[in-house]
Amino acid sequence: MLELRNLSFTIEKDGDLIDLVHDICLNLPRGHFTAIVGPSGCGKTTLLKTIAGLNIESAGEIHWMGRNSFEHGDLMPNEFGYVPQFSIAYDQLTVEESIECASRLRVRAWGRDARDEIIDRALEQTGMTDIADRRVSVLSGGQKRRLGLAMELVANPPLLLADEVTSGLDPRSEDEIVHRLADLAHEQNRTVISVTHSLANLQLYDSIIVLYAGCLAYHGPPSAMPHYFSVDHAEDVYPALAKREPAQWHASWKKHRRFYYDKLDLPLPLSPALDTDHLEASGEQTDTAPLLEEGDDTTALEATDQKPTATDEGAEKPDTQELAQEKQESAPSEESDTEAALSDTQALTCLDEAPESDEESEKIAKLPGILAQFLLVLTRRFKIFFRDRTTLILHAAILIGFPLLVALFTIEGVEPIKKYGESTAATGFEQMQAEIEVRESSLQSGSFVSGLIMFQVVLLSLMGANNSAREVAGERDIFEKEKLGGLRPFSYLASKLVFLTLLVVAQSTWMGVFVEYFWPIPGNFLSHLLMLLMVNGAMTAVCLGISSMMKSADQANLLSIYLVGFQLPLSGAILALPGFLEPLVRPFISAYWSWSGSVMSLNDGYRQAVQTVSETELSPHTLCLIFLGIHIAAGLTMGILGLRKNLWQH
Numbered sequence: 341m342l343e344l345r346n347l348s349f350t351i352e353k354d355g356d357l358i359d360l361v362h363d364i365c366l367n368l369p370r371g372h373f374t375a376i377v378g379p380s381g382c383g384k385t386t387l388l389k390t391i392a393g394l395n396i397e398s399a400g401e402i403h404w405m406g407r408n409s410f411e412h413g414d415l416m417p418n419e420f421g422y423v424p425q426f427s428i429a430y431d432q433l434t435v436e437e438s439i440e441c442a443s444r445l446r447v448r449a450w451g452r453d454a455r456d457e458i459i460d461r462a463l464e465q466t467g468m469t470d471i472a473d474r475r476v477s478v479l480s481g482g483q484k485r486r487l488g489l490a491m492e493l494v495a496n497p498p499l500l501l502a503d504e505v506t507s508g509l510d511p512r513s514e515d516e517i518v519h520r521l522a523d524l525a526h527e528q529n530r531t532v533i534s535v536t537h538s539l540a541n542l543q544l545y546d547s548i549i550v551l552y553a554g555c556l557a558y559h560g561p562p563s564a565m566p567h568y569f570s571v572d573h574a575e576d577v578y579p580a581l582a583k584r585e586p587a588q589w590h591a592s593w594k595k596h597r598r599f600y601y602d603k604l605d606l607p608l609p610l611s612p613a614l615d616t617d618h619l620e621a622s623g624e625q626t627d628t629a630p631l632l633e634e635g636d637d638t639t640a641l642e643a644t645d646q647k648p649t650a651t652d653e654g655a656e657k658p659d660t661q662e663l664a665q666e667k668q669e670s671a672p673s674e675e676s677d678t679e680a681a682l683s684d685t686q687a688l689t690c691l692d693e694a695p696e697s698d699e700e701s702e703k704i705a706k707l708p709g710i711l712a713q714f715l716l717v718l719t720r721r722f723k724i725f726f727r728d729r730t731t732l733i734l735h736a737a738i739l740i741g742f743p744l745l746v747a748l749f750t751i752e753g754v755e756p757i758k759k760y761g762e763s764t765a766a767t768g769f770e771q772m773q774a775e776i777e778v779r780e781s782s783l784q785s786g787s788f789v790s791g792l793i794m795f796q797v798v799l800l801s802l803m804g805a806n807n808s809a810r811e812v813a814g815e816r817d818i819f820e821k822e823k824l825g826g827l828r829p830f831s832y833l834a835s836k837l838v839f840l841t842l843l844v845v846a847q848s849t850w851m852g853v854f855v856e857y858f859w860p861i862p863g864n865f866l867s868h869l870l871m872l873l874m875v876n877g878a879m880t881a882v883c884l885g886i887s888s889m890m891k892s893a894d895q896a897n898l899l900s901i902y903l904v905g906f907q908l909p910l911s912g913a914i915l916a917l918p919g920f921l922e923p924l925v926r927p928f929i930s931a932y933w934s935w936s937g938s939v940m941s942l943n944d945g946y947r948q949a950v951q952t953v954s955e956t957e958l959s960p961h962t963l964c965l966i967f968l969g970i971h972i973a974a975g976l977t978m979g980i981l982g983l984r985k986n987l988w989q990h
């Protein structure tokens with residue numbers, strides 16, 4: 341049983357507290373299929389998110405299988421499935437691959453057969469077997485919603501929350517999805533809550549929850565709903581709602597709900613907000629017995645067999661037998677369905693014991709370990725990378741183009757450098773002559789060497805930003821959904837690190853080696869290469885941190901571009917910074933530390949030539965490494981903090 345007791349979610353707006361969900365009390369048994377309906381903006385999604393534990397500041401109690409989630413923690417990832425409004429699959433994967441990924445992220449299974457069994461069942465339950473090989477990018481809206489459903493069903497959750505899975509669908513697709521949801525509830529003893537705008541197919545639901553401005557206006561059988569609102573058809577309920585204040589509907593529902601709960605064959609929800617002394621005095625049990633509230637005149641109503649309406653007492657004679665029969669027909673047999681719930685999936689997969697509950701203990705699928713999740717996300721990342729042609733071409737163009745650009749600049753500037761280098765090999769008069777020539781061009785050489793190194797550094801910084809600015813922000817919705825389903829942020833971050841490290845190593849090494857071919861660096865090549873790796877790594881890590889912190893990919897991109905844009909002017913390599921600014925800014929400029937460290941790797945003569953043209957002081961090689969290391973660590977810290985944040989957007 342899912343029980344909501346005085347559930348509220350309040351936000352502060354312009355100094356006022358606003359209840360987006362207000363004091364909701366309701367009970368939903370296993371095997372029950374319910375719809376949440378109500379005008380746009382009335383809090384349907386907010387209620388669903390609050391049940392899922394996404395609105396952590398909520399008040400009241402959620403009891404699931406007798407366990408109070410506010411005392412014992414939120415529902416566990418595999419205890420419920422949440423199908424959001426947005427697509428939770430990657431366009432580059434196929435339907436089957438998406439379901440397999442979801443299954444590997446959420447369920448431990450021994451052997452290929454067990455895994456195939458889970459995938460095949462999810463495909464079958466959602467009617468997607470025939471399009472298993474199809475890419476997500478070409479699926480229709482309805483197919484994407486069914487895929488979202490399939491990706492939740494892999495964990496065989498006893499509670500399924502579906503947010504507008506029928507919106508925007510044609511009547512036939514809508515009808516099909518609602519039937520499937522009903523089957524998932526009735527045939528497998530699941531509690532299914534579906535938020536919907538549509539008032540079609542209401543007869544397929546066991547009960548309807550009507551919300552109005554965050555208040556519960558009705559929860560009862562679909563056939564009794566028009567009567568309760570004193571209208572002829574379900575479609576007329578929304579206009580009727582507007583005729584009274586939400587608080588009036590709330591009070592009215594509290595007054596009459598027992599009658600409708602009886603029709604649903606459900607106990608009234610407990611209400612911890614009420615005074616228990618009063619209950620004890622009235623002889624009612626305070627633990628499990630349905631609670632009579634002030635104003636509840638259900639005894640009288642039952643005696644007269646009257647079905648109360650919200651507008652009240654002049655109710656027509658109700659057809660309670662019809663309601664009772666409906667319920668009997670649609671209600672699942674508890675025992676047989678419990679057995680059905682222990683389906684093959686559970687027999688084949690590892691099961692976790694949910695915390696002891698008063699009602700019953702539930703077997704739920706066990707989450708895979710951190711390493712298994714890491715390997716899955718990493719493999720998936722590479723698959724997506726190699727299938728995304730546009731990104732692949734962009735990366736290849738940058739990888740080849742940027743070093744080529746640097747190499748082009750070496751053609752003209754390399755001569756004075758050569759002379760400078762040759763001067764150390766010559767002897768006697770020739771040496772003197774060469775040195776005079778080189779000294780004459782030392783200014784030119786210094787600026788060339790400094791410029792060439794800074795050019796490499798800035799281009800690698802740009803590559804770093806390009807590597808990671810969208811890496812998390814671009815798929816945040818999917819990550820948030822997978823986090824809700826049990827993906828550990830650490831596994832996700834680790835997969836990003838491995839993927840991005842490979843990019844950084846490939847880009848930096850290729851840049852260093854390619855340019856070295858045209859202009860062998862006069863100094864320690866490996867030390868220079870290390871600086872190139874570190875600056876690319878630092879910028880990649882910092883932009884990954886930004887990407888994890890930002891709500892949208894555009895924000896992350898913009899901030900990363902600004903960050904790279906400021907590297908060159910604030911490095912001091914072109915123009916020295918004003919004295920007061922230097923100590924404030926320098927610690928944060930990766931390009932300065934990489935440039936300075938690379939210049940320190942040069943032979944003495946070249947280093948001096950750079951010092952001649954630059955007023956900016958160089959720092960020791962080791963200090964440069966330390967600062968770049970700190971930048972990488974800071975980026976990763978931002979990354980883990982950002983991933984832990986709840987950035988659920990919808």
Ligand SMILES: Nc1ncnc2c1ncn2[C@@H]1O[C@H](COP(=O)(O)OP(=O)(O)OP(=O)(O)O)[C@@H](O)[C@H]1O
Binds near residue numbers: 351378380381386537
């Ligand atoms: N975290 C939040 N902070 C501020 N306002 C919020 C928050 N979450 C929801 N809202 C607001 O609460 C109201 C209810 O939103 P919700 O998405 O639950 O409505 P809904 O009934 O699902 O609407 P629709 O049918 O249009 O999808 C809206 O006005 C929305 O802007």
